Amino acid sequence: MDKKQLLKELYRVGVEAVMPKNFIPLNISLEDNILKIANLNYNLEEYENIYVIGSGKASIDMALELKEILKDRVKKYLVVSNYQKSVEGIKIIQSSHPIISQKSIKAAEDIIDEFTMMSERDLSIYLLSGGTSALIEKPVDGVSLDELSELGKMLLESGMDISKMNVIRKSLSKIKGGGLLEYAKCDGVVLVLSDVIGDDLDTIGSAPLFAKPNDISAIKILKEFHLWDRVTDGIKEALLKDNPKNPKRSFPHIIMASNSHALQMIDRYAKELNINSKIVTNSLNGDVKDVAKKITKSVSDLEYDLLLFGGESTVKVAGVGKGGRNQELCLWVLKQMREDLNFYFLSAGSDGIDGNSDAAGGVVGIDDLDESIDEYLKNNDSYHYLLKHNSLVKTGDSGTNVMDIMIALKE
Known part of the structure; x- marks a missing residue:
């Protein structure tokens, strides 16, 4: 299983745990x-x-x-x-x-x-x-x-x-x-x-x-x-x-x-796969750019292979594009990746719906970074950037809702 598929599977485990x-x-x-x-x-x-x-x-x-x-x-x-x-x-x-x-x-x-x-x-x-x-x-x-x-x-x-x-x-x-x-x-x-x-x-x-x-x-x-x-x-x-x-x-x-239940089940499942994982927080909030910085800093500072986050970022909409807070967060995190800070990142809504799109969120790695990213962010069009890189996470309505699940996996 490649890294992106693993992150999608971990996300699925978390959502499943909070199903009625x-x-x-x-x-x-x-x-x-x-x-x-x-x-x-x-x-x-x-x-x-x-x-x-x-x-x-x-x-x-x-x-x-x-x-x-x-x-x-x-x-x-x-x-x-x-x-x-x-x-x-x-x-x-x-x-x-x-x-x-x-x-x-x-x-x-x-x-x-x-x-x-x-x-x-x-x-x-x-x-x-x-x-x-x-x-x-x-x-x-x-x-x-x-x-x-x-x-x-x-x-x-x-x-x-x-x-x-x-x-x-x-x-x-x-x-x-x-x-x-x-x-x-x-x-x-x-x-x-x-x-x-x-x-x-x-x-x-x-x-x-x-x-x-x-x-x-x-x-x-x-x-x-x-x-x-x-x-x-x-x-x-x-x-x-x-x-x-x-x-x-x-x-x-x-x-x-709640969100903490979802993160606990992901953490347990990751440990069963012998992945060194840690729940960092279930209360991430604030502007999407600030949340991206907090996540990237945690990846840089903490000695774990898999880091789990929960919460809900906010986006001030200025453009007319398609997307949502999870997809936009993926782009802001992606912008901060570099060769010496190389990891995969997933952010998706537990309800399966993100913003004005049909996606739950996205999953990205450093190979998805290209020079057009700023233009897409300016127009709040994270959906089409992720679509271009085959990096959308789509699940449809999940039938549950415990905020967002964010997972970082080091290379």
Whole structure:
């Protein structure tokens, strides 16, 4: 197996580890009438009805695995995803991602209707994964769908990290930041597939069922990224007015899997292959150029053959090309390779989707470096550079999402 193929195989092992078919049976079991979810126990005899509701890129497969355990004990399964699939017994709503649309509002209304119908004697099991922020939305009064959609595009192109984006999203939404709790009388638990650094429950999916005030104001963030003067008057008025949410509780949240799980499995597999490997960090973040420098420095400084990284870089989009943060990161890392710092590098999204492309990311070696690289970077066209060198990583939608996986293998 050549070096690029080895990196693709290691990436596959990491993604496989955080698939719902693996982490749901590992964390959940049913014995008699006791549903065990990690360290929590639920006596199902105490509930009149059980509902499974979900949103996110992994919600369909999470629901499928839970259905294998709970079978006909559940009154209704309803999940919102970024793709459609026909599954007997599960109502699947296809919504929009990464930019909200009318589908996002309709999906949110369907979920609100379900919670409104549940009583104090019912149990809701909510399946939460990345993508939820766009898939379900109910704007605050005075802000239109078009305004939120246009703001969403600005945020994605700004170079802002996900936690700051979600502060703004929560401030303009009736269901984010614990807002969905205001419609819930039932008991509940949230099963979480983490797609954020630090597994911050206040950030994952914009926290529809986790109540916590924002630590920083949305206005301050918009000003920091020079966006305040670009947003509409409706958004400004809504943020100046503030829309406090006052839920009296949060549902317990259980992290089912995260980026660290994926890296641990890659590390274990590499060691089985007698490769001297090390997990460097699962919290890489910041501008893609800075992340590339950190990775290259680690390769230079650390005495390991294989280095593993997790996290999510950001790209400030100025061009009109095709690509995403993982593909662009590959090019910035490639630019720093030289004969005395020769290694192979893969960066790919665990969800199988990178930016505005059909690729998950890329895998590069020093032989892929040519003088045209700066022109492609200037136009944010990393996809076509990697395509030219047969260096794209393509998997299609993976059905999971735990941020990005980055692997460096020394020559």
